[in-house]
Amino acid sequence: MLNGGGAPVDGGTLKMSMSADPLCLDPHAISADTEQILGQLQFDNLTYLGKNGAPSPWLATSWTISPDGRTYRFTLKKGVTFADGTAFDAHAVVVNFEHMLAPKTRSPLAGPYIAPYDSSEVIDDHTLEVHLKTPYSPFLSVLAQGWLGMESPKAIQRDTPAELCAHPVGSGPFKLAKYTPNVGASYVRRDDYDWAPPALGQTGPAHLAGVDLSWIGQDPVRYNSLVSGQYQLSAYVPPQNGAALAANDQFVYENVNRIGWPFTLDFNTSRAPLNDVDVRTALVRGVDTKAIVQTSQFGQRPTADSYLDSVTAFYDPSAKLPGYAPAAAGALLDKAGWKTKNAAGFRTRNGKELALSLPVSNATTVSPVYDLLQAQLKKIGVNLKIDLQPQTQVTTLRYKGDYDLLSGVWHTNTPDVLYIKYASSQISDSKHLGQNLARLSDPALDKTLQEARETTDRTKLTALYSTAQKQLVAGVPGLPIYQNTVLWAFNKKLHNVVVNTSHGTPLLTYAWLSR
Incomplete structure (x- = not known):
């Protein structure tokens, strides 16, 4: 955890900048690196990588693997809902896997990451057997990535690909309130959220009331707007500004070499x-x-x-x-x-x-x-x-x-x-x-x-x-x-930022802003 300590304060909207709009917010339909951060604002995953890099529970509370490596039996967390009120269950996971692999999704990443998927068998509402065509050793790890977040099965089955790009529905700590292509997106807290990965050691809803994101393609503008206080977090720091931010005692600067x-x-x-x-x-x-x-x-x-x-x-x-x-x-x-x-x-x-x-x-x-x-x-x-x-x-x-x-x-x-x-x-x-x-x-x-x-x-x-x-x-x-190092920085008014173990990017589930 970065810039920890102190009693968390609820409320406040984090202002964040990124470099480019992927022009689609459906994690299954894009490969843009923005999803490494946005994915786990709005979506939850079946697994979460622990500090040792090994898969740990999240929406899947446990699992077993058959001796031949082709069948995974997942026990799923109860009481989870998507932002549209739909319950998360075994059926929802099946719909998500099928959506990642559907030709109309044209998934450049989520689909290929689960390409060995063959079929699923719903044992009961919270038990699912997943059958793979061949053994696939990365399976549990890739399920932790932002692009493989769980989406509302109701939205997947109801909406067109274009509609899902514009307004996907997840089960995460924030829900999408507004998206304006090439301008930005706004997320608001879900007050009923209470199923963060146990590895975070915290429960309940987020502290931030929301996150306002702006896409700023020009490096100098993105840097200057961070140091001026217009934004509290820049997810992609231009390398020419790294040393200055590292020396600035008002900011936390991260340079994370990634897998x-x-x-x-x-x-x-x-x-x-x-x-x-x-x-x-x-x-x-x-x-x-x-x-x-x-x-x-x-x-x-x-x-x-x-x-x-x-x-x-x-x-x-x-x-x-x-x-x-x-x-x-x-x-x-x-x-x-x-x-x-x-x-x-x-x-x-x-x-x-x-x-x-x-x-x-x-x-x-x-x-x-x-x-x-x-x-x-x-x-x-x-x-x-x-x-x-x-x-x-x-x-x-x-x-x-x-x-x-x-x-x-x-x-x-x-x-x-x-x-x-x-x-x-x-x-x-x-x-x-x-x-x-x-x-x-x-x-x-x-x-x-x-x-x-x-x-x-x-x-x-x-x-x-x-x-x-x-x-x-x-x-x-x-x-x-x-x-492939990722450079990012935030104002020290922002506290309890976690380095996402899958991506090396900021995880904001329990971050908070001092007043």
């Missing part, structure tokens, strides 16, 4: 020129990531040199990409046939320039990483074209696979992030927005990652995830740049 996949430049391996591993390796050797991270992240984030963040279970420090070596990069490009240069200094082959397109959303402040990459790649003769687009257009290009490069981070609370990012089943198509942006199709890697999903034996998991990381280093599906 998952680092900020990475994905290489589209399904089309030329990045279907050539020598070209991909040349890009890795030709970029000085340490210099980029120091310049763009102001010392607030560590450099990445592999496809897992270092705090992730089964991270193998020996599975590292080769370091910066521009001469080696040039030799690899020569080997791949990109030997000549045009008047602009870019490499050519058969009269065609070595140019790569990188679609980037123009919804928020554009990261300085892209300009730094562009300058460094130019030195080895590669023309990086940064293509600013509305987020909807970037998503369309993702579906089509019409890009050379994409970028981003991926946070989850298990090393199964490697399956989400690199299994061939996670390649996007017209019906499914998958997260395999490298469009990598590697049967040997698929086999390794599937075997890791199906065992809970830690010795086997250590070996399998080590093998997977080494297979990725050999295949070079992207350029990892920096580790």
Whole structure:
């Protein structure tokens, strides 16, 4: 707990800022990182990760697992209701699982996270057996994530996907009062709430009367509005302001390294020129990531040199990409046939320039990483074209696979992030927005990652995830740049903020404001 101590005060509305509106608040239908915070304002989960990282009870008070790892019997908490008055029970859980997997939901995250789900059997109102197609060791952990929060079955069955995006209904400590796209959202306390995860050590309703959220895409505006007192919490602090906030005795500043996949430049391996591993390796050797991270992240984030963040279970420090070596990069490009240069200094082959397109959303402040990459790649003769687009257009290009490069981070609370990012089943198509942006199709890697999903034996998991990381280093599906730390800060007028064990983000269930 951060900034604890003192007697809690009920009332007051927390003013919070975030960087970008996901344009949908249905946790099952989005993959936006906003849901790591908003999800557990409005929704509850079946499980909660304890301080040791192990799943602990929440709406599921206990569970048993069959010897073959394919059947989970959950005992569910009694007396829980959704904000619309609907009771939480075994039937509600079934409706939620089916909604996550329904084609019309087009779930980019919740659905894939429970893809092994097969069916459920309602034993009674508060006992549910869940049957999986195959053993799935991350199951209990992913159920703790914000995107897998429980929604009202009444709302799911009544509302269209667009209506659920605009006004989902949860069982959490706050309910959504108003949502204005690209402006903000307001949440108000549920006075009847009394089913927080036992790991929090508190019961009853929230202390805050509400939370008012504003989306502020421009980094300087978001920072200045925090330090001026307009907002008490900023969920995403610009790295250039991290040191100043850490030194400001009016604020608590958190820099949390998280489980998952680092900020990475994905290489589209399904089309030329990045279907050539020598070209991909040349890009890795030709970029000085340490210099980029120091310049763009102001010392607030560590450099990445592999496809897992270092705090992730089964991270193998020996599975590292080769370091910066521009001469080696040039030799690899020569080997791949990109030997000549045009008047602009870019490499050519058969009269065609070595140019790569990188679609980037123009919804928020554009990261300085892209300009730094562009300058460094130019030195080895590669023309990086940064293509600013509305987020909807970037998503369309993702579906089509019409890009050379994409970028981003991926946070989850298990090393199964490697399956989400690199299994061939996670390649996007017209019906499914998958997260395999490298469009990598590697049967040997698929086999390794599937075997890791199906065992809970830690010795086997250590070996399998080590093998997977080494297979990725050999295949070079992207350029990892920096580790996926999350930066956030709040005014010390806000007390009892908990660091969410799944996401490293602020959990506000029992936070309170001093007057």
